[in-house]
Structures are given as C-alpha cells and as structure tokens.
Amino acid sequence: MSGTATQAPTVTGTTSIRNVVLVGPSGSGKSRLFDHVVGAVVPGRAPRGEAAEATTGLRAATIASGAVVVTLLDAPGNPDFVGEVRAGLRAADAALFVVSATDGADAASRALWHECEVVGMPRAVAITQLDARDADFTATLADCQAHFGSGIQPLGVPVPGDAGAVTSIADLLLGEVHDYSGGVRTVRPAGPEHAEVFDTFRPALIEGIIEESEDGALMDRYLEGEELDFATLEKDLLAAVAHGSFHPVLPLSAETGAGVGVLLHLIEAAFPHPGLHPLPTVTPVGGGPAVEVTADPQGPLVAEVVHTESDAYVGHLSLVRVFSGTLRADRPVHVSGHLELLGVPTGEGHAPHDEDVRPGAISAPLDGDLLPKARAVAGEIVVVTKLGSAQTSDTLSSPDEPLLVTPWALPEALLPAAVAASSRADEDRMPGAFRELAAEDPSLRIEHDAGTGQVVLWTTGPAHLELVMGRLSSRFNVSVEQVPVRVALKETALGRSEALGRHVKQSGGHGQFAVCRLVMEPLPRGSGVEFAEVVVGGAVPRQFIGSIEKGVHTQLAKGLLAGWPVTDVRVTLTDGKAHSVDSSDMAFQTSAGIALRELASPATMTLLEPIDTVSVTVDDEHLGAVMTDIGTRRGQIVGSAPAPDQPGRSVLEAAVPQLELLDYAISLRSLAHGTGTFHREHRGYEPLPDRLVKEHLGDPARHS
Numbered sequence: 206m207s208g209t210a211t212q213a214p215t216v217t218g219t220t221s222i223r224n225v226v227l228v229g230p231s232g233s234g235k236s237r238l239f240d241h242v243v244g245a246v247v248p249g250r251a252p253r254g255e256a257a258e259a260t261t262g263l264r265a266a267t268i269a270s271g272a273v274v275v276t277l278l279d280a281p282g283n284p285d286f287v288g289e290v291r292a293g294l295r296a297a298d299a300a301l302f303v304v305s306a307t308d309g310a311d312a313a314s315r316a317l318w319h320e321c322e323v324v325g326m327p328r329a330v331a332i333t334q335l336d337a338r339d340a341d342f343t344a345t346l347a348d349c350q351a352h353f354g355s356g357i358q359p360l361g362v363p364v365p366g367d368a369g370a371v372t373s374i375a376d377l378l379l380g381e382v383h384d385y386s387g388g389v390r391t392v393r394p395a396g397p398e399h400a401e402v403f404d405t406f407r408p409a410l411i412e413g414i415i416e417e418s419e420d421g422a423l424m425d426r427y428l429e430g431e432e433l434d435f436a437t438l439e440k441d442l443l444a445a446v447a448h449g450s451f452h453p454v455l456p457l458s459a460e461t462g463a464g465v466g467v468l469l470h471l472i473e474a475a476f477p478h479p480g481l482h483p484l485p486t487v488t489p490v491g492g493g494p495a496v497e498v499t500a501d502p503q504g505p506l507v508a509e510v511v512h513t514e515s516d517a518y519v520g521h522l523s524l525v526r527v528f529s530g531t532l533r534a535d536r537p538v539h540v541s542g543h544l545e546l547l548g549v550p551t552g553e554g555h556a557p558h559d560e561d562v563r564p565g566a567i568s569a570p571l572d573g574d575l576l577p578k579a580r581a582v583a584g585e586i587v588v589v590t591k592l593g594s595a596q597t598s599d600t601l602s603s604p605d606e607p608l609l610v611t612p613w614a615l616p617e618a619l620l621p622a623a624v625a626a627s628s629r630a631d632e633d634r635m636p637g638a639f640r641e642l643a644a645e646d647p648s649l650r651i652e653h654d655a656g657t658g659q660v661v662l663w664t665t666g667p668a669h670l671e672l673v674m675g676r677l678s679s680r681f682n683v684s685v686e687q688v689p690v691r692v693a694l695k696e697t698a699l700g701r702s703e704a705l706g707r708h709v710k711q712s713g714g715h716g717q718f719a720v721c722r723l724v725m726e727p728l729p730r731g732s733g734v735e736f737a738e739v740v741v742g743g744a745v746p747r748q749f750i751g752s753i754e755k756g757v758h759t760q761l762a763k764g765l766l767a768g769w770p771v772t773d774v775r776v777t778l779t780d781g782k783a784h785s786v787d788s789s790d791m792a793f794q795t796s797a798g799i800a801l802r803e804l805a806s807p808a809t810m811t812l813l814e815p816i817d818t819v820s821v822t823v824d825d826e827h828l829g830a831v832m833t834d835i836g837t838r839r840g841q842i843v844g845s846a847p848a849p850d851q852p853g854r855s856v857l858e859a860a861v862p863q864l865e866l867l868d869y870a871i872s873l874r875s876l877a878h879g880t881g882t883f884h885r886e887h888r889g890y891e892p893l894p895d896r897l898v899k900e901h902l903g904d905p906a907r908h909s
C-alpha cells in the first residue's frame with residue numbers, strides 16, 4: 206500500500222460520475238495508460254517498471270477530473286480473462302477501446318470489440334504506442350475503420366516531431382495543434398504545414414458527426430458550404446458518443462502524455478453518466494417479474510460485486526458497482542448469489558446463498574489503495590470490505606427488499622486440468638482454498654468427477670490455469686500436481702453371454718449356498734440396465750430373486766472389464782439352486798456377482814465413450830482448418846451455417862468424443878488464430894473404436 210492521495214474524490218451526484226473501462230488486446234498499452242492517467246492526477250505514485258506484467262483481473266482507480274469523478278477500470282486483454290472484461294463492461298458506463306498503433310485491429314481486438322458490441326457499450330477508440338518505432342497511426346485507423354464499421358472517425362491526428370517521436374496532435378475539430386514536447390500541453394493554431402492533415406481527415410469526421418445529428422438541416426447547411434462552428438459540432442458529437450453509434454478515435458502516447466488531456470475532456474463531456482446507461486435485469490430474490498430500477502440514490506439498493514480480491518491485511522475486498530439506491534457502511538446488506546439459475550454447470554463453491562451481512566468499510570479504489578468514504582450512491586464503483594460471503598457476481602440489496610441482478614454472461618471454463626494433492630496436509634487445505642478461489646472467480650469450475658474420482662479444475666485457458674495454480678501455492682500454501690485428465694467410460698455387452706454363479710461354502714458351521722444362472726444381452730443405446738427373471742418351478746425361492754437383482758446392480762455399477770459401470774444391458778436370471786438352511790440374501794447377492802464376472806470377456810463386451818455436441822464459432826477463413834481438425838479428433842460434422850448477427854463468421858456443429866476434447870480450448874485458439882469460440886454439451890455414448898478399447902483395457906480405471 207503506497208500513494209499520496211488520502212481522500213476519496215467527492216461525488217456530488219450520479220450525473221457527475223463517469224465509469225470507464227479500458228478494453229483491448231494484451232500488450233496494447235491499457236495498464237500503461239491507466240498508470241499514466243492515475244499518475245497525472247495523483248502525483249507521487251511510482252509508475253510500474255518497464256517489465257510490466259500482463260493484467261489478470263480488474264484494477265480500479267477513482268480520480269477527480271474537471272467537474273466529474275472518473276472511475277477507470279483496467280481490464281486484462283488475454284482471452285482467458287474475458288470474464289473480467291465482461292465484469293468491467295457491466296461495471297462501467299462506457300469503454301475506451303485501446304488499439305496499439307503497432308498491431309492494428311487484430312483478431313484479438315475484433316473479438317473484444319464484439320464483446321463491447323453485444324452489450325451495446327458506448328465507446329471511443331484510443332490508438333496508443335504512437336511513439337513506438339513501428340507505429341503507424343494512419344494504417345491502424347484504416348484497419349479499425351475496416352473492421353469496426355462506420356462511426357469510427359479520428360478527433361485528432363498525431364503530427365511527427367523532429368526525432369520522429371509523437372509530441373504534437375492536430376485537433377481536427379478545434380483546428381489547433383497541441384504540443385506536449387515540454388511536458389505540459391501548449392496549444393497553437395494550425396499552420397499551413399498542417400493543411401494536408403486537416404484536408405485528409407476533417408471532412409470525413411464532420412460528415413460522420415452530421416450524419417449522427419438529430420438536426421436534419423445540418424447536412425444541407427454543410428453541403429452548401431457553411432463553416433459549422435465548434436459548439437454545434439461538439440454537441441452532436443457528444444450525443445452520438447453517448448448513443449453508442451459513433452466512436453471517436455484519439456491518438457495517445459503514454460510515453461509522452463500526448464492526447465491524455467483530450468481524453469479526459471472527452472470522458473467528462475461526452476461519455477455517458479450512469480443515469481444514461483441501461484441497467485441490468487433485476488428480479489426479487491426467489492423469483493417473480495423483473496423490478497424496474499433507475500440510477501436513483503433514493504431508490505431501492507441494487508449493487509453487484511464485479512470483482513473480488515483477498516488482501517493479506519484487509520481480508521476480503523469486494524469491488525462493487527451500485528446501480529440503484531445508496532450503499533452505507535453502517536447498514537446491513539443482503540448478499541445473494543444464484544448462479545444455478547443460469548442453467549450452466551457451476552461446480553463447487555458456487556452454491557446458492559442468501560444472507561444479511563454488515564459491511565466493513567466503503568472506499569474509493571485507487572489501484573490498491575483504499576480511500577475511505579461513508580456511502581456510495583447509484584452509479585459509483587467502490588470497494589467494500591468484510592463481505593465474507595460475497596462472491597463475484599453476487600447482488601447486494603436491502604434486507605427489507607432482497608433483489609437479484611442477473612449476472613453478465615460468464616465465460617465457459619472449457620480447459621480441464623486434473624490435480625492431485627502432493628501430501629496429506631495439502632489435501633486437508635484444498636477444500637478451503639478451493640472455496641476462496643471459486644468465490645473470487647465465477648469462471649473457475651471445480652469438479653470432483655464421480656466417474657473417475659479425479660479433482661478437475663476447469664479454467665478458460667492456460668493463463669487462467671496458471672493463475673489458479675499460482676494462487677493455490679502462493680496464497681493457500683497448497684501444493685498440487687497436475688495429472689492426466691481421465692474421461693469416465695462405460696462398459697456394455699456386444700452379444701449374448703451366460704454363466705453360472707456358484708457361491709457354495711459348506712465346510713463346518715453355518716454354510717453359504719447360492720447358485721444362479723445369468724444371461725446378459727445388449728439393449729439399445731440409452732436403455733440403462735434391465736433385470737428380468739424366467740426361472741421355472743421355484744428353483745430360486747421368491748425372496749432370493751430380489752437378492753440376485755441387488756447383486757446384479759452392485760456388480761454392474763462396479764464394472765466387469767475395466768472398472769467402468771455397465772450400461773445398456775438386460776440381465777436375465779434363468780435358473781438357480783437354493784439350500785433350505787445355508788442360503789441367504791448375502792449368498793445370492795454374491796453368486797450374482799460371480800456369475801457376471803464369469804460371463805464377462807472382451808469377446809462379448811466393449812467400452813463406450815462419452816460424445817459431446819460441440820459448436821464452434823469461427824471466422825470463415827479458418828472454417829476449413831477447424832473442420833479438418835474435427836476429423837482428426839474422430840469427430841462427425843453435423844452441419845455448418847453462417848453465425849447469426851456475426852457477418853464473416855460461421856458456426857460449425859460436430860459430434861466429438863470427450864477423449865479428443867481435453868486440449869481443444871488450447872488447440873482451437875491456434876487453429877482459428879484467436880477467432881474461435883466453442884461450446885460443448887453432452888450428447889450420449891458411443892462404442893470406443895477397437896484399437897482404443899485395447900489401450901483402455903490395459904489401463905484399469907478405478908477399482909473399489
């Protein structure tokens with residue numbers, strides 16, 4: 206904890222709040238820009254070193270800027286952490302989309318742009334790293350216009366200085382040149398040397414703004430040659446940005462600070478305040494029709510936990526966006542989480558919960574520092590301590606009127622990693638650590654697989670897995686080893702087989718006597734297990750038929766070939782023998798097991814593997830590669846079609862064995878150059894190909 210600011214900026218009302226999330230691919234310069242802006246407003250903060258690490262979770266800082274209070278959120282760019290981006294888009298009211306002038310609008314940028322688009326986020330584009338050697342502003346701008354559609358127009362254009370470094374920016378609306386070379390901004394009117402820049406970029410900007418204007422006569426006036434004044438244009442520009450239909454582009458350099466002043470002005474003047482941004486769906490806890498809420502500090506309290514961290518000194522820290530009402534440190538809140546309502550598997554640690562909790566302190570965040578405050582009104586983003594039971598995506602409301610916010614679209618964890626505790630002590634610490642990790646991270650799914658007995662961590666990708674493993678050891682002192690993930694198979698019958706089960710022990714004392722003849726035959730896929738009996742003449746007394754049935758079910762659940770449960774078979778009791786004294790329930794159960802083990806052999810039985818329906822959404826140019834790859838995974842293509850609402854992308858549906866999908870979350874990224882996403886659903890079981898059966902029979906799964 207360090208820093209010089211000790212007081213939270215004063216929020217005078219919801220309309221003076223601006224919440225802005227930085228979104229863009231990894232390495233585009235979001236954290237650098239975040240640090241620069243925070244550092245410019247709060248002097249004395251040590252900037253991060255050159256070897257900056259990739260961001261893994263939301264960072265937040267609330268700063269005063271002009272007449273508004275801005276909370277900046279820095280989101281990670283790595284696709285594994287798209288859940289944090291979505292949380293940031295939920296918490297903020299506008300996004301600053303960051304594209305590096307060295308990389309352009311690459312596949313990762315396009316995927317993130319789509320994330321903003323699906324939630325209708327108003328956004329501006331920052332083209333950063335203008336000072337880098339291979340920076341190309343014009344090419345990056347053209348790239349953005351090509352990929353992000355209409356409404357992308359620059360407000361400023363960098364003007365190269367003497368040494369090539371970008372120290373000046375031509376402001377296209379004001380007709381000025383802003384010079385940052387002396388460390389502070391100096392403004393001069395544009396000279397004849399800048400005519401080319403203005404001629405190139407200004408007409409398109411002005412036409413773009415006019416097209417968005419509510420004033421239909423403006424275009425005619427412009428076309429008739431009238432010089433439109435700055436105030437007219439700025440008003441329309443601001444309206445268009447807030448509306449989400451126009452995306453002004455700002456050149457920026459975190460190195461020289463060029464463009465940062467214009468950015469802060471744009472945020473204050475053009476970015477929507479919380480009252481203009483649509484609120485998420487809110488329902489009463491326990492169900493019922495949606496409740497209308499507005500960004501009114503007097504309204505019912507509705508707030509959502511968008512990020513959770515654990516601090517060695519302060520403990521549980523919840524980053525909370527207040528949507529309605531006022532959150533006060535001296536009033537209890539109702540904490541509610543119901544991920545099960547989303548209809549997706551949630552794993553351990555995400556059980557539904559509802560409880561009233563007294564919060565600890567409320568603070569404005571300043572990137573790790575906490576600036577205390579007494580309350581937070583609708584629209585604010587604050588840190589709340591001591592909400593021990595609150596998990597990321599939980600709702601905070603008033604205990605008198607408990608409400609539930611429908612969470613943002615949580616990403617699916619599709620990369621499985623099986624782990625085993627290194628020691629008994631590690632095993633004891635594992636459940637507590639898992640509980641904490643799951644509470645922080647709704648995209649982590651922890652599963653104890655009943656079929657294989659493995660503990661499986663489902664993550665969104667390798668960087669997410671690495672983060673989770675790192676936390677397990679550094680924060681919870683739990684050492685685990687990664688072991689190969691197993692897939693739970695099943696056994697079934699190929700043809701009819703029969704055997705006699707004799708359980709006869711009659712030497713001395715109370716004996717055991719039970720004999721049964723069982724026939725096993727295949728049933729259609731999905732039938733499960735059936736038991737039948739066709740015993741004639743009371744060879745097996747009535748009361749023991751139930752014993753045999755029980756013994757059959759017990760043995761089938763344990764498996765006959767390789768320890769996997771047997772399915773899709775009918776077992777028929779055809780004959781047997783009993784003894785008037787020595788027969789018993791247990792003896793007949795045992796004889797049934799013996800008969801089944803006797804009749805089982807690789808000649809009459811085989812293994813079934815689980816098959817998933819996989820739908821892959823991918824850029825058209827990579828569809829062929831993805832299809833070919835599905836083939837190498839023993840997959841069957843079911844069909845493909847253009848992706849709804851996503852021009853240039855297709856959805857491919859295929860049936861693929863789970864055994865071939867263990868690394869798909871990683872493979873698809875390289876196959877589709879970062880443009881692919883997929884979803885999988887269990888479809889059913891199919892026989893494992895012969896060559897694989899041999900492999901799996903030599904490798905018994907699980908034996909009790």
Ligand SMILES: Nc1nc2c(ncn2[C@@H]2O[C@H](COP(=O)(O)OP(=O)(O)OP(=O)(O)O)[C@@H](O)[C@H]2O)c(=O)[nH]1
Nearest residue numbers: 231232233234235236237259260281282334459460
């Ligand atoms: N020269 C120059 N380098 C920059 C600039 N902005 C960022 N960088 C460098 O680019 C690298 C990545 O910057 P970050 O700000 O960490 O990138 P990020 O967008 O936060 O990346 P993620 O956290 O992974 O999403 C770092 O080494 C920065 O020093 C800039 O304006 N100029």
Ligand SMILES: [Mg+2]
Nearest residue numbers: 235236259260
């Ligand atoms: Mg970062």
